[in-house]
Amino acid sequence: MATEEIKVPRIKLGSQGFEVSAQGLGCMGMSAFYGPPKPEPDMINLIHYAIERGITHLDTAETYGPHTNEILVGKALKGIPREKAEIASKCGIKIVDGKREICGEPAYVRATLEASLKRLGIDCIDLYYLHRIDKTIPIEVTIGELKKLVEEGKVKYIGLSEASPSTIRRAHAVHPITAVQLEWSLWSRDVEAEVIPTCRELGIGIVSYSPLGRGFFSSGPKLLEHMEEGDFRKYMPRLQAENLEHNMKLFHRVNDLAAKKGCTPSQLALAWVHHQGNDVCPIPGTTKIENLKQNIGALSVNLTAEDMAELETIASADVKGDRYGAGIATWETADTPPLSTWKGI
Structure with a gap:
């Protein structure tokens, strides 16, 4: 499917006037978690290509690397007018002695933001997320510090990632x-019962990460074959042998419908997310320009009511395996103590 002439639309995220490209670019895999870091010049070229084609919403985080992904994005931004890109980054996960710890302490939030600004080479981050929720600190305390950073002009808009409905409220x-960032795709739909309705009730935008199922809807059975050393997806429950064979039925059904539509399975899966509403911005990640072109092509895939109904039957099928392994924080474990219990740090 041709992509060169596709004009990437703009959408509003949330109720405060924040405008972004309707599709973003997740930058994590360029530097971390999906195998070794990719060549820096290639990734800078990829980011430039994305911005030139209208994919201007770039998503990164302090913990990606750690730090190296923000540095990469910062290098890519040099020479690009600041208004040409919407930069999203995150705090809330710090690395201590090689282990990840969730932290919502105000001093940590502020220090992390200041360091991120330096790495990115900018004086204000457009959208700053709390990456995960610290269950030991009332959410009001952490958001109170983020509010101060907005008032100081260092952050424009505040987001949450993997937050429960009560925490969002x-x-x-x-x-x-x-914006609330969450995993939402044809095989990750647990957010639809409560989290999505809460966001929509409050006028909060939705940013869908891993809309291609961590690459599952791009590569299907070949995904594991192409994984490099250090790719954490090797350990994801859904991609383990006992679950993968069952889950492949989902891929084959998507593949069959994509063939009828004249698009790729990944384009069909991404188009399904785009069709969830104009308050949804998926941020598929990639390290290849060819894949980025395919992702942009998903914007021109028109799904009829019949297509959506068929995809609903496909997506309603049981998926075997959790999204993450044991011990990883998600929205289901994201409630915090009442503010009345807070005695400070």
């Missing part, structure tokens, strides 16, 4: 939350 009462 409590945070939004302190300062408007512009």
